[in-house]
Amino acid sequence: MESATDAGAPPGLGFAAALVRMSHLVQHVFADVSRERDVTPQQAQLLCVLTSGDGVGMTDLSRLLHLEKPSLTGLVDRAERRGLVRRVRDDADRRACRVELTPEGEELAVRVHGEIVSRLEALAADLPGEDRLRVADTLTILLAQTR
Template sequence: MEDTTLATALVRLAQLVSRVYAEVGKEFELTPQQTQLLCMLLGGSTGMTDMSRALGLERSSMTGLVDRAERRGVVARVRDQRDRRAACIELTEQGKEIAYAAHRKVTEHVEKLIGDIAPDDRERLEHLVWTIVGTPAPRS
């Protein structure tokens, strides 16, 4: 029997979005995780620990991801102004160009997935997703 629970639907949605990151990443010769990293850094410099949590990566995996992105020239490590022992990650100029382009393509792909959902349903879904994510909805 097919499992049709909301949790299963959300897992399938997460898998679908992961595939979008993979497809877009290929266009820029990035891994899906590198693509996510760059898109997330569009919000500004972020601490390694915070980024590790956001991406669901262990510390060593996060370090490797940032090492590879740094060698590629798309991110740089900088000292955290609040805690000089900690490092933050920020986009380089090249990284910003790629991140904006990748984010635009990811968004376009996801918009196609959303399709013709009615405006009221779309608004409700948006509210519910932000509630699930646990952060306030960005202001338009």
Template sequence: MTDGPGFGNTLVYLSLLIQRRYAQICADHDLTTAQAQLLCTVKDQPRGMGELSQLLGLAKPGLSGLVDRTERRGLVQRVASDRDRRACTVISTPLGKEVGNALYADVAARLPDIFGHLPAADRRVLEELVAGVPTDCGD
């Protein structure tokens, strides 16, 4: 049995609501959504460019531009690899950690407001349902 197009449309609508709220939270921290995703990805762990490309779903030229722009703001920096001079790792600067942690806390506090009208029990059910969604959806 498959769900009708109504459920798919509902999911698209929910996605748009979440994306708009997330974009607003990012803007409140003077970040683009791409910069915010980069910061959150490297805030606790350095990442290689290949890994970042995969995690963020960006081609290497686009990722390089994103890292360049974020690096100019003093939020991340590239560190050359000891093993391969052609490779580098992206790390969060102290300012990047501060901004990333503030963003992370703000997202955790404000994004759930989309469902603030629901009773607590319904929000818990929604949280359980979302937690059951596979993270590998065959992309």
């Protein structure tokens, strides 16, 4: 018997397997856009996270990007050398810093994020609006549970 979480998935493909396949598809979109914009997929993810505005602390970036501190430090170092981001001291905690986009980084981040969103939207273009909302609601719940 098919469960509610498996409804709408291709035959034989359960909820978790569908998420895995979707994850691969999203990774390919990031890879394609990254290659076209001459950044790594990891840099594209960093740029997309930073489009939120006022900068993000290293601890939060580590959690959001699922990277250990040494890997995140290297990623930020490389993006900083390219002039895409800068580290800014946190006034509330002088030991900490926030990472924010430079003007050049912001321009690239807006393009990268926009292209990724556009391509992902195109993948679901044939889905009825109600189905799209249901998928978005379900993913929002799952994402909230991982915080």
